[in-house]
Amino acid sequence: MSPSTCWTTPDYHWTVSETLPPCPECASEYTYEMGALLVCPECAHEWSPAASVEAEDESTEIKDAVGNVLADGDTVTVIKDLKVKGSATAIKVGTKVRNIRLVNGVGDHDIDCKVDGFGPMQLKSSVVKKV
Ligand SMILES: [Zn+2]
Numbered sequence: 536m537s538p539s540t541c542w543t544t545p546d547y548h549w550t551v552s553e554t555l556p557p558c559p560e561c562a563s564e565y566t567y568e569m570g571a572l573l574v575c576p577e578c579a580h581e582w583s584p585a586a587s588v589e590a591e592d593e594s595t596e597i598k599d600a601v602g603n604v605l606a607d608g609d610t611v612t613v614i615k616d617l618k619v620k621g622s623a624t625a626i627k628v629g630t631k632v633r634n635i636r637l638v639n640g641v642g643d644h645d646i647d648c649k650v651d652g653f654g655p656m657q658l659k660s661s662v663v664k665k666v
Pocket residue numbers: 558559560561562563575576577578579580
């Protein structure tokens with residue numbers, strides 16, 4: 536009856552069947568299990584999956600600028616130019632951001648992600664649109 540976590544399938548591929556989260560260090564999606572730990576093949580980070588699942592219980596939905604519900608692993612595009620502190624260039628409209636993570640960030644920032652050319656940062660869900 537009650538829909539469980541709804542993993543919509545954007546044009547993004549989970550290479551693993553279950554719910555292995557992306558690497559918390561480098562956001563790589565190619566993580567794999569090794570015993571009780573998860574391992575990232577790209578930066579060699581190892582961590583316990585239990586620690587990173589705790590946010591799941593809060594069923595606060597985070598929506599993009601047009602009301603689509605966002606989920607971890609979604610790909611979004613930026614809908615307006617964003618000035619970046621400490622950078623001479625802005626993140627341009629239409630910039631694609633892959634593999635977002637929903638977080639309780641600083642202020643209104645509820646998306647943790649890595650933007651090509653800029654690196655890891657937090658964005659507001661109100662400035663992105665799900666792809
Ligand atoms: Zn990693």
